[in-house]
Amino acid sequence: MCTLNPAAVRVGGEILLLVRVGERVRDVEDDWVAYVVFDPDAGQTVVKKIRKDNPHLDTSDPRGYFLDGKMLLTSLSHLRIARSRDGQKFTFDPQPAIYPATPYEAFGCEDPRITLIDGRYYITYTAVSDRGVTVAMVGTDDFVSFERQGIIFPPYQKDVAIFPQKVRGMYVCRHRPYMSEFNLASIWTAYSPDLHCWGHHEITVAPKPDSWESDRVGCGAAPIRTEAGWLEIYHGKDENGRYALGAMLSDLEHPERVICRSSQPVFVPEADYEISGIYGNCVFSNGLIVDDDGTMTIYYGAADRICAAATTTVDEMIAAAQG
């Protein structure tokens, strides 16, 4: 159904994208809707069906059916590696890298981030189930074997990006608790002694009224250390539902303190494939590659349907954050 929101990492001579692949049921009889979930008891993926004339069914959202007010995703996502020598032509691995395997992943594994720390790669991704929307972590040394580390944030959580090095003796991450009747969805910072247990939570970036990021914000790929501070490309959603990207800089020693963020987005949906898709008018990035010469490739999901890329430079993004 869709390949979207890739994490990106350079491993040896290759660029790897860890792509969220959403699969749906292909052939459904006329009077039914169907969806697919991982059944933890059976240990496999199963197809579920609901009659279209069920009065408790709401099919108005392309991303999920609502049945009695509970959401059922139209697609089941897993994470799959696509490999490239040049960062432009990619070949998918024949098998998934991370496929739903626990009750916390019954509705899918989504939107990964990758951080290299001391020679080991840590992948964080959204684990969705009827237990809620949580964040799980997987470790790997080689992108061949993966070691599951369990749930590192309770629901409702998404968009966890771990920093590539310790700050003041502790690991650091951004995380993104969800909105509520009291607050809009904002970017938070947390610290950890061991990457498993997280605390010292502080809100870092909240939506700005009447702006491109008025409705919600969330972090992107792992922050990049620069002389100007930690550089990040993050996403903001406005009141019309448009997702765009912004740049921000935070203090190297206290990354919960934002130095500056771009008053205007650095990247907005413009191309046809960004305007139309599954969730239209949307660019969403959780993967960056920076070359030695400062070229930055932003890999992103377009309209929740495909993967795309855009290039810029670290210096340009620092200037944008300051502008």
Place this chain on the structure above:
Amino acid sequence: MCTLNPAAVRVGGEILLLVRVGERVRDVEDDWVAYVVFDPDAGQTVVKKIRKDNPHLDTSDPRGYFLDGKMLLTSLSHLRIARSRDGQKFTFDPQPAIYPATPYEAFGCEDPRITLIDGRYYITYTAVSDRGVTVAMVGTDDFVSFERQGIIFPPYQKDVAIFPQKVRGMYVCRHRPYMSEFNLASIWTAYSPDLHCWGHHEITVAPKPDSWESDRVGCGAAPIRTEAGWLEIYHGKDENGRYALGAMLSDLEHPERVICRSSQPVFVPEADYEISGIYGNCVFSNGLIVDDDGTMTIYYGAADRICAAATTTVDEMIAAAQG
């Protein structure tokens, strides 16, 4: 306006309740509604007013006004100590023990739990603000001076009860993430090396369909170690909005594993002051005192308005959990 949901602890020869005290604006002109918040910039409590004929104002919920879909609490809560020799007649301290003091507490400090660990008392409570509903921790040795420890869980979180001793080398707690479009509000378990950073999250108790606890569950006071397992009095809400109390037992070495829980509630709203109040048909407990002879006093909030108490025994509650 209300004194509710007390934590309870025996200190020296006294029983202390740490009571949530909700204060509202007393005299409001006819055409206005008023509410009170802590203003972190001013460093003090301020009164805010909204005209009743504001078309964006919804006053149908007694606990909060909705303005443009954002909730504003009708009362500002702080935590205050009430002292007793006999556990029945209490005298309030003249000053608050924990009063809103940070931006995370702008809308109040609510529903405390107290746990004694190695001679020090740890108080967890709900901190509410426009940043969300989070849980903060305070340490004290004497209930005279209090040391703030910051936010230990990101939003949307309530009902954090820390176990009185380490389990398999780590601190343990229950916590209660909120409901979402995917899940009902359930009790989770987490572990920590230091009481500040929490991880290894697992869901422990989810609502049971068509029962007294069909809509949501949340933990009560700190679990009590017994030979039958960790004993807890927790709350459940049903589809009619009634809050009742149940008993559960969990594994001493793996408290994320429930041994049994009461099929019927152990305590339900019956008295007038439990049926009618601010949020009626509600008993909610986060404070227990156990005597040497096994007598258990359950302190609880009744209808979100007053504090009450009920007595039982540890053995009776173990039997109820097994029933």
